[in-house]
Amino acid sequence: MATRTRRSQRRTEALSRDRIVEAAVELLDTAGEGGLTFRALTERLATGPGAIYWHVANKDELLDAATDAVVAAALAADSPRAEPSARVESSARAEPSTRGESAEPAESAESAKSPDSPQDKIRAIAFGLFDAMADHPWLPTQLALQLSRSPWGSVTPQIFENIGRQVRALGVPEGHWFTAASALVHYILGAAGQNAANNASARALAPDVDRAEFLDAASQAWEDLDPDDYPFIRAVAAQVREHDDREQFLAGIDLVLTGITALHLSGEQGGTTPSAT
Amino acid sequence: MATRTRRSQRRTEALSRDRIVEAAVELLDTAGEGGLTFRALTERLATGPGAIYWHVANKDELLDAATDAVVAAALAADSPRAEPSARVESSARAEPSTRGESAEPAESAESAKSPDSPQDKIRAIAFGLFDAMADHPWLPTQLALQLSRSPWGSVTPQIFENIGRQVRALGVPEGHWFTAASALVHYILGAAGQNAANNASARALAPDVDRAEFLDAASQAWEDLDPDDYPFIRAVAAQVREHDDREQFLAGIDLVLTGITALHLSGEQGGTTPSAT
DNA sequence: CTCCATGATGGAACGTCGCTCCAGTCATGT
């Protein structure tokens, strides 16, 4: 990689791996998951397959790189040492939500009120990924694929590291680091992904229809399930209809955070089963 | 639907959707994710594409059906008392925990103690899926895909319902049902999937090499990361090397369970300001 | 018993995909 020699403009601009990945992301954003084709890519970059394959091994690597780039941007947006430039987009959207009201996070740990408590940073990371998935509908699928195919790729460690640092900052004993970080990462990725999938489907099915109508239809479909086979889902359908996405997402994070703090505060000596007290 | 008329044996046995799905599962198991091809399927069933497309709309539906079948089998294995053999294996392997001390020791599957607390049932469901993923390496990917693509498909409600019932049985107030069930489902699917992916990769890279060697290499790769960029991952690499999969998985479940119970116990008693006890 | 509408089948073929091959182009070091 890299001698980065300033080529002349053989075309408008020299081809580079970054340019390819950038084009891939744009293609995914505009044309959907199936829209990323080497043929479409060659046309968009005004080149041939050979040129692309010189910079990228295969399509999987290209998808990984695209995922990596988007995730890195999302994480950098709220990470301490990063450009605050990209921050605006993410946090601006994070604010006008119905967030602060009813969701009173579980601050079972001592003092969770400081502006930059580990809890808050974890929430910031989570919402950064949450928003990135909203901006790039293909991201949840790709993230899930990469997580379940090569967990030690470049993307997973990034997320794991960012979450893990805050877990450490929470005062969790080292023996629980992996468990706590895993629980957080998997919930965040899973819940954010599923939420993004909901929105994506809502948009796909009826681009103009209000989102409420879609949720209405979805929960209606759930309520129409066989009462004998799906009593729980039917019962939950109502609250799914009314829930606010971000609030619900936050509630789940706080649930896991509660578990983390409760576990290591009270149960340093065991008692993993929280059953009857 | 269908009148299920007993056709004669035009071939050895009449073609049916079930037979197709069954063949698809076997094909996935033996040839891997990429091994399921309509051409391979036609050859295996001694038929043509048209016959298959008569029973199945497209490949995605076939994959959904295969996932559905395997998940249903995994979930059904726990609810009624199915094979106790698999159960014993699960809990027996989960037992040599370095952490299980006082609180609730008796996890043996035999009737004793609290025979089937909601917690135990949740663990049983989780390990059922855990084992199913071990048996079918393609399942985690497919499950993740389906979860992030069409969350209201047939598979997700199944899992959600099974977990949800136990959440309800835990005494969680209705307002927290969705949050609690979501946290559990996403952790279980995510963690089990990632673990299965680890095993699958270990097998793929070196079928004969001992699993410990692979974990060694994997955690070594993590330790070789840049200490400045990945301090946390480096720190947990060591414990990843030594961890027992099922134990780690169980620890995460208990963490979420702790969060669930702590949240609703404190939430019911007082306001939202519980100091952990 | 015959006949045919229909459910069901499987072979051929189409369009597109990821990817490879290779002849070519251009900046650069000598």
Next chain:
DNA sequence: ACATGACTGGAGCGACGTTCCATCATGGAG
């Protein structure tokens, strides 16, 4: 000036998912 090697892009290959359609077996109507 020219050989070199990084880099390009067009042609084409094999495989895939899917469609089309001619064909077959069956069971109800006559």
